[in-house]
Amino acid sequence: MKTFIYEHFHADEHTFVDKVFDWITRTEEKHITKLTDFLDPRQTYILETMINSNLNVQHLLFGGYTDAERKRALIAPDYLMIKKDEVPIQVLSIQSDDVKFSKLIHGDFLGAILGLGIKRDKIGDLHILQDQCQCIVAEEIIDYVNLHLNQVHRVHVSTDIVPLNQLNPIPVEMKESYITVSSLRLDNIISDAVKMSRSKILPYIKTGKCKVNWKVEEDPSKALVEEDIISLKGFGRIKIISIEGYTKKGNIRLKVGKYI
Structure with a gap:
């Protein structure tokens, strides 16, 4: 079962996948609730993906306000009523x-x-x-x-x-722009998004100063997809909003957003 689940996630996420699998199993078999610590958006996605395939378990996410980035999860048997005020x-x-x-x-x-x-x-x-x-x-x-x-x-x-x-949350704002890249490689996208040569970008990536979806990424050739969020130390965060199409020369046109 776990091997099948692993196929849907990156290798460095398997440890967290194991945790979620254990939470779901214990909730289902022992009829108990599980409160998690704060999860980042990628972890939240993994948790929801796995829980949504199990009809006997439900979950609730809450981070203090509607658009919270980091949230705690309450995992419970499907027959219980769970509310946000139960998330401490x-x-x-x-x-x-x-x-x-x-x-x-x-x-x-x-x-x-x-x-x-x-x-x-x-x-x-x-x-x-x-x-x-x-x-x-x-x-x-x-x-x-x-x-x-x-x-x-x-x-x-x-x-x-x-x-x-x-609580007075500050809404997330992004400055949107369009870039054209030859491929969806991490270094290509960062280079165009921050207007810096690839040769100057590489040291940031290879020394652990770059994250993709809240995970350190040291492979410049990593292929990215829509909705991926890049964090580069000193440059802020960039989101790949959408792939807009291709140019006549076969390059890829992307819509990206830089967090303000």
């Missing part, structure tokens, strides 16, 4: 009177929390507002972070636990 997540507000606070970026806040010994999968989305950063975190670690987080990138901060209904 809370919001931590980080503030500071220091003028340097406004210069802090996503990685600064995330790094500060991880520096407390918190695992990445206990942290959901982060939203940086004018006067605060709102972090969605697993309920089981909120008190610890609230007590110990007092500095972000050399800026002294204070924290508060705020109600979920006070």
Whole structure:
């Protein structure tokens, strides 16, 4: 059974596939519910793909708001009623009177929390507002972070636990454009999307500074498909929105979006 499932996913995803398979099996056989940590969109896709083929198991995803990128999943037998308020997540507000606070970026806040010994999968989305950063975190670690987080990138901060209904998520925006590539290779697409030569792009890929669908990708020749999301350190994220067609010379015309 697992061998058949493996065929639908990348080799480096098989460990997570094994986890999902175990969650589904235990839920079905022992009639128990399973709460996961925060999943990235690719993991969410894998989980939904596997669960949707099993009529005896259901799931609910929630990350604090409708368009959350990272979500926790509640997996349960099909006869139970499950609701979003059963997914234990809370919001931590980080503030500071220091003028340097406004210069802090996503990685600064995330790094500060991880520096407390918190695992990445206990942290959901982060939203940086004018006067605060709102972090969605697993309920089981909120008190610890609230007590110990007092500095972000050399800026002294204070924290508060705020109600979920006070969450102010920033909508995701993309600047769309069209590029033409000779193939769907990773290095080709990045080169055209960020307007940099392939020779300069290669070191980023080969040193682990590139991710595809939230997984580190060090193979420049990796073939990409629609909906893939590329993350390149220092350049942000790019989504392949659609393949628009081919030019007379056989090149591929792509519609891409750069996250703002």
